[in-house]
Each structure stands twice: as structure tokens, then as C-alpha cells.
Amino acid sequence: ESASRVIDLVSGYGFAQKGYLVEGSDVKAFAYNKEVIATGDVFAAKIEGSLAAFSINVGCPDAAFYEVKADGRYFDETTGRISDSEICLEAFVKSSEAKVNLNLLTTITKKRIMNLVSSGMKYNEAREQAQVEFFKTVNMAGADIDFSRMDLTGGSDADAMFLLTT
Numbered sequence: 001e002s003a004s005r006v007i008d009l010v011s012g013y014g015f016a017q018k019g020y021l022v023e024g025s026d027v028k029a030f031a032y033n034k035e036v037i038a039t040g041d042v043f044a045a046k047i048e049g050s051l052a053a054f055s056i057n058v059g060c061p062d063a064a065f066y067e068v069k070a071d072g073r074y075f076d077e078t079t080g081r082i083s084d085s086e087i088c089l090e091a092f093v094k095s096s097e098a099k100v101n102l103n104l105l106t107t108i109t110k111k112r113i114m115n116l117v118s119s120g121m122k123y124n125e126a127r128e129q130a131q132v133e134f135f136k137t138v139n140m141a142g143a144d145i146d147f148s149r150m151d152l153t154g155g156s157d158a159d160a161m162f163l164l165t166t
Helices: 104-118 123-137 157-165
Strands: 005-007 026-032 038-046 056-058 065-072 087-094
Touching: 026 056, 038 056, 065 104, 087 104, 104 123
Parallel strands: none
Antiparallel strands: 005 056, 026 038, 026 065, 065 087
């Protein structure tokens, strides 16, 4: 198990948020190589606790990236209840990322980031371009904000923007 490592994608460091996904919701990390081709390796975890925390063990030495997905019901902030339907929150991250928050904005930009990286752009540039394109689409400023660091419980301007957009 020396090839395994823990990517602590939440456990106090990140969350699966659209409201919070409920405890027991599924989380999966799909490994991709540097050409953004799936390796076939999939790693699973569950949402733990009321803040949608998860920690996932991955062990794919060839992975340059992970597509992380969390599926489940969520706390609906408009009704104050658990949703009747499920939502899928996603992100595409470098394998070296130690944390990521899954949210509607990471879900919206995931495929664009993947397309840009697969066409040869460096990951950080692709993420920034996808985020700039999103902000231009909704006519908002904020290109220097990393969507995967936004937090519904945070107090920064970026967190307030996240709350506004979701």
C-alpha cells in the first residue's frame, strides 16, 4: 500500500456544497492521466457529518488528475429541509491537490477545464480561463477566485460571491 496516499478533500478542509450533501452520500474520484484519459481507477468514499465532509484514499501512481463527484440529497437552503431530489457535484483537480470544495461552480466549469487541459493547456491556466469565462457569462468580476476554495460557511468576498451565485 505504499502507492496509496490520502487526498483530504474535506475533513474540515473542504465540502460538497449546494446546501450540504447529506451524510452517507456517495463520493467517487476517477483517475485521469496527463492526456486527460481515464485510467479506469475509481476510488470511493461517503459524506460524513452534517458539513458534508469527506476524505478519500487514492492509489493511482499514473494519475495526473482526478474527476471528483459527489451524489446525493442536500440541505435545501430555500426550504430549510432535505431535498427530495439528488444532485451531482463535480470538480476536476490535479492529483497534487490536497483539498477541494465541490459546488455548483466547480460543476459548471469542470468540463471546460478538462477540454482545455486535453487540448494542451496547463491545468492552472485552464482553471483560470474557465472561471474567467464563467464570470464573463454572468457579467461579474472575480477572475482571481478559485471556485474549489469557495465555502458557504466562509467569510471572504469570494465566499459571499459563491453564496450569491448558488
